[in-house]
Every structure is written in C-alpha cells, then in structure tokens.
Amino acid sequence: MPSLQDCLVLSALLFAVGLAGALARRNAIIVLIGIELMLNAANLNFLAFWRHGPHPEALTGVVFTLFSIGVAAAETAVGLALIIAVYRHTRSTDPEDWQRLKG
Amino acid sequence: MFEALDQLPITLKAWLVGLLPEAWQAVASPVLSAAALVGALAVLFALATWIERKGLGRLQNRYGPNRVGPFGLLQPLADGLKMLTKEDLVPRNADRVVHFLAPLAMVVPVLLAYAVMPFGRNLVAADFDAGLLFFFAAGSATELAVFMAGWSSRNKYSLLGAMRAIAQMISYEVPLVLSALTAVMLSGSLSLVTLVDHQAGYHGGWLARWHVFTPWGLAGFLLFLTAATAEANRSPFDLPEGESEIIAGHLVEYSGFKYALFFLGEYLGLFAASGLAITLFLGGWRAPLAGLNWVPSYLWFFLKLFGCLALFIWLRGTLPRVRTDQLMNLAWKFLLPLALINLFVAALWHLTAGWASVGGGLARWLVGGALLAIPYAVLGRALFSGPRRGPRVYRYAD
Amino acid sequence: MRAAFFILAVVTLIGAVGAIALRRLIHCALSAALAFAGLAGIYLMLGAEFVSFAQVLVYLGAVAVLIVFAILLTPPAAETRAQPFCKPCLLGLGVAVLVFGVVWSSVLASSVVWRPAATAVPASSAKLIGRALMTDAVLPLEVLGLLLTAALIGAVVLAWREKEGSD
Numbered sequence: 001m002p003s004l005q006d007c008l009v010l011s012a013l014l015f016a017v018g019l020a021g022a023l024a025r026r027n028a029i030i031v032l033i034g035i036e037l038m039l040n041a042a043n044l045n046f047l048a049f050w051r052h053g054p055h056p057e058a059l060t061g062v063v064f065t066l067f068s069i070g071v072a073a074a075e076t077a078v079g080l081a082l083i084i085a086v087y088r089h090t091r092s093t094d095p096e097d098w099q100r101l102k103g
Numbered sequence: 104m105f106e107a108l109d110q111l112p113i114t115l116k117a118w119l120v121g122l123l124p125e126a127w128q129a130v131a132s133p134v135l136s137a138a139a140l141v142g143a144l145a146v147l148f149a150l151a152t153w154i155e156r157k158g159l160g161r162l163q164n165r166y167g168p169n170r171v172g173p174f175g176l177l178q179p180l181a182d183g184l185k186m187l188t189k190e191d192l193v194p195r196n197a198d199r200v201v202h203f204l205a206p207l208a209m210v211v212p213v214l215l216a217y218a219v220m221p222f223g224r225n226l227v228a229a230d231f232d233a234g235l236l237f238f239f240a241a242g243s244a245t246e247l248a249v250f251m252a253g254w255s256s257r258n259k260y261s262l263l264g265a266m267r268a269i270a271q272m273i274s275y276e277v278p279l280v281l282s283a284l285t286a287v288m289l290s291g292s293l294s295l296v297t298l299v300d301h302q303a304g305y306h307g308g309w310l311a312r313w314h315v316f317t318p319w320g321l322a323g324f325l326l327f328l329t330a331a332t333a334e335a336n337r338s339p340f341d342l343p344e345g346e347s348e349i350i351a352g353h354l355v356e357y358s359g360f361k362y363a364l365f366f367l368g369e370y371l372g373l374f375a376a377s378g379l380a381i382t383l384f385l386g387g388w389r390a391p392l393a394g395l396n397w398v399p400s401y402l403w404f405f406l407k408l409f410g411c412l413a414l415f416i417w418l419r420g421t422l423p424r425v426r427t428d429q430l431m432n433l434a435w436k437f438l439l440p441l442a443l444i445n446l447f448v449a450a451l452w453h454l455t456a457g458w459a460s461v462g463g464g465l466a467r468w469l470v471g472g473a474l475l476a477i478p479y480a481v482l483g484r485a486l487f488s489g490p491r492r493g494p495r496v497y498r499y500a501d
Numbered sequence: 502m503r504a505a506f507f508i509l510a511v512v513t514l515i516g517a518v519g520a521i522a523l524r525r526l527i528h529c530a531l532s533a534a535l536a537f538a539g540l541a542g543i544y545l546m547l548g549a550e551f552v553s554f555a556q557v558l559v560y561l562g563a564v565a566v567l568i569v570f571a572i573l574l575t576p577p578a579a580e581t582r583a584q585p586f587c588k589p590c591l592l593g594l595g596v597a598v599l600v601f602g603v604v605w606s607s608v609l610a611s612s613v614v615w616r617p618a619a620t621a622v623p624a625s626s627a628k629l630i631g632r633a634l635m636t637d638a639v640l641p642l643e644v645l646g647l648l649l650t651a652a653l654i655g656a657v658v659l660a661w662r663e664k665e666g667s668d
Contacts, residue, residue, distance in 0.1 A: 043556075070648075074648055076564050080656075
C-alpha cells in the first residue's frame with residue numbers, strides 16, 4: 001500500500017505535466033489531454049487522502065472521485081465536440097488560429 | 104465420490120502447490136491458476152475452430168475439413184503451424200511500434216476477463232467484490248486495440264474498418280451492460296460468485312431457479328447474446344471484418360502470428376461473453392434439473408458454453424450480414440429501449456414476489472411477458488417494416 | 502510493495518510525459534491511455550477497487566476512444582506542417598515547474614502528511630458505495646445524471662454537420 005507522501009509526489013508531478021501540456025502545446029486536443037491529466041492527478045489526491053485520512057469508512061473520497069470521473073467524461077465529450085465544430089469552420093486545431101473571434 | 108470429482112481441480116492445485124517450498128507458495132498459487140486457465144482456453148480455442156469449420160460446412164451442405172487426421176481433428180494443429188511459419192509482413196509505411204503492440208493490447212485484457220469467471224463450485228481465480236465491473240472494464244479495453252490495429256496499418260480500408268468496429272463495439276456496450284444489470288439488481292451484488300449463488304434452489308423441487316426462467320431473464324439473455332455477438336464482431340454483425348465488404352477491415356495488414364493472436368483474442372472474447380451470459384442467466388455451473396446434481400459443476404459450465412458456441416455458429420451460418428446503419432439502428436433504437444423496459448420488468452418481478460403463490464406465479468409471468476412482448480412487437484414493426492410492398496407483379500418479355 | 506508502486510508510477514509518468522511531448526497526435530493519445538491505465542493500477546493498490554474499474558471503463562474505454570476519434574476527424578491541413586510547441590513554450594514549462602514547486606513545498610511543510618501509514622484497508626464494497634451514493638450523495642448523483650444528459654445532447658448538437666452551412 002503506497003504511503004501518502006508517494007501518492008502526493010506522483011499527483012503533483014502528474015499535475016505539473018498536465019499543466020505544461022495545456023500551456024505549451026499548439027493543438028487544442030493535446031490541451032484537452034493535459035486537462036484530463038490534471039483531473040486524474042486530483043483524483044489520485046482524493047483517493048490518497050481518503051485512504052490515509054481519519055474517516056475512511058465515510059467513503060467521501062471514493063464518492064467524490066466517481067463524480068469527478070463522470071464529470072470529466074462529460075466535459076471531454078463536449079470539449080471535443082466544440083473542437084470539431086470550430087475545426088469545420090476554421091480548418092485548424094491550433095488555438096492561435098482562433099484568436100480572432102470573427103469567423 | 105462425485106463431490107471429490109467436483110472439487111478435483113482445487114485438490115489437484117492444492118497438492119501441486121504443497122509440493123513447492125514454503126517461500127514460493129504465495130507466488131506459485133496464482134501462477135498455477137493462470138497457467139491452467141490459459142492451457143484450458145488454448146485447447147478450447149483449438150476445438151472451437153474445428154467445431155466452427157465443420158459446423159459451418161454442414162450448414163452449407165458440404166463437409167468441413169476432413170483431410171488432416173480423422174474427421175479433420177488435426178486441422179487446428181495444421182492451422183497453428185501455418186500461422187507460426189507464415190511470413191510476418193509489416194507494410195513499409197506502417198507505424199511499427201503500434202502495429203506490434205496492437206495484438207498484445209487485444210489479447211491481454213481479454214485474458215484478464217477470465218479471472219473473475221466462476222467455472223465451477225469454488226473454481227474462481229479472483230472473487231472480486233465488483234467482479235462484473237471488472238469484466239466489463241477488461242472488455243472495453245479491447246476497443247483501443249482495434250483502433251491501434253486499424254490506424255497503424257496506414258491503409259484507408261483498415262482505418263475505415265477500425266472506425267466501424269469501434270462504433271459498433273461502443274454502441275452495443277450499452278445494451279450489454281443494461282441487460283446484465285437486471286441480474287445484478289435482483290441478486291443484490293456485482294460479484295459473479297454471488298450471482299451464481301442467487302440461482303440456487305429448484306422450482307417445485309425439479310426445475311432450477313435460473314434467471315432465464317423468468318420473463319426479464321429470458322429477455323435479458325436474448326438481449327445480452329445479441330449485444331455480445333455484436334461486441335465480438337461476429338456474424339451477422341461482422342461488417343468490420345467481412346471479406347466481401349472491406350477485405351479484412353482492421354486486420355488486413357496482419358499476417359502470421361499477429362493475425363493468429365487477433366483470431367485468438369476474438370474467440371476468447373466470444374467465450375468470455377458466453378461465459379458471462381451463462382453466469383448471469385443460465386445458472387453458471389448449476390445443473391438444470393435437481394436430479395442431475397451429481398455431474399461435476401465445471402462439466403455443466405462447459406456444456407453450456409458449448410451450447411452457446413453452437414448457437415453462435417448456427418447464427419453465422421444462417422443469417423446474412425447487417426449493414427452499418429441497420430446495425431446502429433438496431434443498437435440505439437431497438438435494443439436500448441428494450442433493455443430499459445427489461446430493467447423495469449425486473450423491478451416489477453422483484454416487487455411482485457408475493458404473487459408467486461397465486462396461480463403458480465402465472466400472473467407474474469403474464470404481466471412481465473406482456474410488458475416486454477408488446478414494446479418488442481411495436482418497436483419491431485415501427486423500425487424494421489420497410490416500405491409497404493404490394494403483391495409481387497411479374498412482367499414477361501413479349 | 503514499494504517496488505510495485507514505483508513501477509506503476511514510472512509507467513504513469515512516462516505515459517503522461519509522452520502524452521504532451523510526442524510529435525504525432527495519435528501517439529500522444531495512446532500514451533495518455535497508458536497513463537490512465539497506470540493510474541488505475543495505483544487506485545487498486547490504494548484499495549479503491551470500484552474506482553479503479555470505473556477508471557478503466559470510462560477513461561480507457563470511452564475518453565481515450567473519443568480523443569482518438571477527434572484526432573482522426575480533425576486532420577491538419579496538408580500544406581501547413583505546424584510546429585507542435587507554441588512560441589512561449591518555455592514559459593509554459595516554467596509555470597508548470599513553479600506550480601509543482603509550490604505544491605511540493607506546501608506538502609513538505611505540512612505536519613499532517615508525514616504520519617505513519619494507516620494499515621487496515623477500509624471497507625469499500627460496491628454495496629457501501631451504492632448506499633453512500635443513494636443517501637449522502639443523492640443530490641450530486643441526480644445533478645450528475647442531468648449533466649451527463651445535457652452533455653450528450655450538447656455534444657451531438659455541436660458536432661452535427663450542417664447541411665446548408667458553408668464548410
């Protein structure tokens with residue numbers, strides 16, 4: 001069973017990697033992948049604190065993580081649909097090409 | 104004596120593990136289970152290919168393979184040798200790493216799914232508390248493998264085939280899970296061992312209390328089998344890999360051992376889905392009649408598995424292929440509403456448990472059956488009737 | 502036991518770094534799938550079986566497939582060989598390193614984190630999770646259902662191909 005420090009280190013690293021991807025890549029889909037990685041890092045945090053926390057029998061961490069997974073899936077679906085719709089309009093997935101709102 | 108026969112695999116494994124030194128026993132026990140499972144599955148796969156070819160042959164009014172060995176029984180051996188010695192071609196433009204990993208990504212999750220299946224009394228490798236969820240999770244991980252195979256081949260046909268296959272697999276996952284959920288709802292647990300235990304006992308002392316003998320169980324079983332046929336890309340839903348449609352779809356650039364691995368993964372997936380249908384609806388390893396309890400439990404499981412395999416081969420030899428849009432319509436507009444209604448009927452069955460004494464439970468059956476049969480007829484009529492054609496008119500050349 | 506966690510953590514991190522750093526988009530998506538799978542293994546080690554299976558089912562079986570389909574439906578225009586990293590990319594990396602530094606220093610400075618590890622595995626069977634979802638968390642559950650329905654309809658409407666619109 002991994003200790004709390006190990007889990008927190010991994011979660012912080014994952015979050016930083018996801019953030020770097022969301023900020024530094026020129027493709028909107030990679031930005032979405034970065035956001036998914038950040039959400040996963042937060043889930044890992046929730047589960048680590050649930051496991052090592054004072055009241056694990058309340059299952060708060062588990063329930064919250066399940067909700068987070070569900071919301072992340074919904075958000076990915078809508079985000080990708082948005083990207084596809086904008087792609088049809090501007091023929092590009094580079095957010096820098098979308099800077100002008102004029103179509 | 105029959106109890107000893109029933110528990111023979113467990114006593115054998117315990118004896119084998121006991122032969123090893125103390126330090127190795129903790130590791131050796133799961134390794135032995137996994138090895139026995141993989142061995143049994145390999146033999147079953149070979150037998151199934153032989154049964155399929157002979158069965159299809161007879162359905163199509165011809166002999167199957169009958170040259171290699173008596174009745175063609177050594178044909179799987181010849182096929183295996185051929186697959187192993189064929190040249191392993193990888194297209195020049197193909198993405199080599201992904202092309203190599205795709206068969207692995209297909210076979211490994213499917214093998215994982217067998218870990219939770221109860222093959223007999225106490226014969227389950229890992230009794231997870233959420234075993235059914237584990238099974239569905241392992242099954243859904245194969246979709247990525249199909250995509251990897253189709254995309255890495257750098258071939259328009261294989262990419263098209265892969266996208267069709269994934270769309271089909273995702274669409275049919277919903278009725279699959281919903282029809283499995285009825286059995287879970289009534290047994291109160293996601294663990295497959297508990298699901299089989301819920302089907303213990305006998306109606307009136309002779310007929311087993313399998314879920315398939317209830318209206319929701321029968322409908323759930325049929326829905327589950329239909330969705331499982333589509334999940335396994337098996338005829339009549341084998342559009343992604345039909346030879347006359349799209350060559351071999353996402354498998355067109357695979358040859359030799361990698362193709363054999365995909366073939367193996369497909370058959371194993373079919374067995375896993377059949378095994379789950381048997382566990383959920385057909386009573387798992389339980390005997391159908393009270394008098395036949397003495398037959399070992401794993402024998403019943405394999406007999407039922409053989410019955411499901413025969414049904415799939417029969418379907419393949421009889422029904423024509425379904426078009427993509429007809430396939431999608433079937434999943435979303437027909438199977439999904441029926442699966443939701445099935446959930447409702449299952450709940451009704453549970454709540455009317457007090458009616459079981461009235462008329463021998465006939466009222467329960469009639470209400471549940473009517474609630475299922477009427478939407479089935481109405482939906483079927485509305486969706487699949489096609490344009491109204493008059494009586495056939497013959498025109499002859501003068 | 503620590504070695505197993507270390508292996509899974511390395512696999513997850515390799516998947517995550519690959520997901521944002523590889524050149525070809527499909528490789529990025531498959532690498533992200535590897536990261537999700539590694540995380541599912543870590544959730545299993547933490548004793549949250551149900552969440553681990555849900556992670557595989559949702560992330561590997563649905564989100565990864567969605568991302569892959571979106572990549573296939575948005576191919577880059579042939580003439581532009583776009584560079585994958587934007588111009589101020591070092592700034593983005595710097596911000597990420599800074600964020601990691603802040604989080605890690607706050608963890609190091611806290612007195613809560615460095616207690617000895619709990620030993621007993623908390624009971625988290627599907628039945629208990631279901632009970633918690635239906636009693637304490639029933640309102641978020643219903644709202645999540647509503648959200649998923651809205652997201653489903655919204656995604657279909659957004660990605661609907663206009664018949665008369667100019668493409």
